[in-house]
Amino acid sequence: MLKIRRIPLSALIGIAITVLFVLAAIFAPWISPYSDTSVVGDVWEPMSAAHWLGTDNLGRDLLTRLLYGARITLFIAALATALSFTLGASLGLTAAVIGGWFDEVLSRFVDLIMSIPTLIFALVVLSVLPVNTVTLIIVMGVLDSTRVYRISRAVAVDINVMDFVEAAKLRGEGRIWVIFREILPNALSPLVAELGLRFIFAILFLSALSFLGLGVQPPMSDWGGMVKENKDGIVFGIPAALLPAAAIAILSISVNLVADWVLNRTTDLKGGRGNA
């Protein structure tokens, strides 16, 4: 069905790098050369045999910090994406099936939230909420679910009027059945393509918040937090802050390559223009 040879090179590269990052995140405690919180050298040591990527602003091993940072970044981004999808898709599909005032109220509310830039609204909310990982995941997930809501509602509205859905309704199936057994499977492919994009957004958003000092708090650090910790070295010509920033960039480009391919594939399946 799905042959490796038929996957375009760019998507293959994307998949390979993404898998590499995920493996690095999972096995961080075993593959990293030092402990992530212990000071093992001078401040901002250059790259050497002992410290492949040098040390950070407190003398901790930068490679180790990067591996643990991957862990935190991917963990929070994945949970936030999962939350935004569960929330956005279930509300979006329900709104499309029920329609009426429920749909109207929910859609206008989503419009309202989306008329405030996400980062600004997150900052407003974070100014009163306690700063911890759970808050962070909830804020990111809920704010991002508005976009998932829009796309899943749009897809479901189209499917909802198709004959097989009509047949299921006439058969006397309940709303839950219609949503999960009739509409969801058919809405899945555009949603999967969107999943990649939302995941990238979650990574970039988390990094921005942590960079602003409002995301993951020390001594834990995600990549955005590592950029913040090491940014003062830049003016002295020490590129330590560029490494975590580059890691974010490489990961999000790879996921993007994969998402692009999935998007093209789903439009192919639908008889769209696809790769043309």
Add this chain to the structure above:
Amino acid sequence: MASGLLRLVAQRIVLGIILLVAVSVLIFVGTQILPGDVAQSILGQSATPQAVANLRAQLGLDQPAYIRYFQWLGGLLQGNLGNALSNGQPIGPEIAMRLKNTLFLAFWAAAVSIPLSILLGLIAVRHKNGFIDKLISASTLATISLPEFFIGYLLIYFIAVKLQWFTSVSTVYPDMPFLQRMNAIALPAATLTLVVLAQMMRMTRAAILNVMQSAYVETAELKGLTQFEIIWKHAFPNAIAPIINVIMLNLAYLVVGVVVIEVIFVYPGMGQYLVDHVAKRDVPVVQDCGLIFAAVYIALNMLADIFSILSNPRLRHPK
């Protein structure tokens, strides 16, 4: 005809104002969502009951929320933005100064990126599937994937530190000579430009290509017009509406992207002000800044709507 147009534009403006009021409610509610006592959470667990009571009185928490909301909104309408919690200073003058700085930065970033993106978009259409075209699609992928601070620190590292062309910290102060000010904002403006450029180019290209596939362009081709004349006289005027839309949306994005970029370059603008006071849990400042950012964002989106109505007669007769 003209009055119909005016009515449509007026409608958009009224809609924008209603939206803004709704957004102000949302922002206000957003700072009240914490279950329990805001004063307690701001001060932390170790605060004395006296300190908490004082802060409660200062925040007006002894009054119901809707009264506080109308006091806040009423104050805003009279130009009174309230006082900051952290230092007791009035917020208004501070925001006025910083908003000016932010708009100055965003204006120059827009002044560079808009003409550049249109020009490059036109070139990309002219050489479709050529080298520049490929470069554009590659760079679009890169810019939507790169965090703003990566671009910013790359520029600082190579241009400010290695080449020493500009300073890495964009200090500006009132009464600064224009040229020095321009020098100070060169790098942040360049970062902002890079952040939005690819997206704008791609949209320009898509808008023009869309027009290029229409029948009247084929006619122009058959008449024997040169490629340049076709693009300039036939394709571009018809593509203006979508392009303006893209520009406005990107300007709206600029205003938001400015938050992170101001922090990178330690630029004394609204974004830096907002971020500092979120960390200090200074709720009045955060509410005011949040609302102003949202207002600019909504206004730009509204302008995008209005411009597209003005430039495209087909939108003047909604079904």
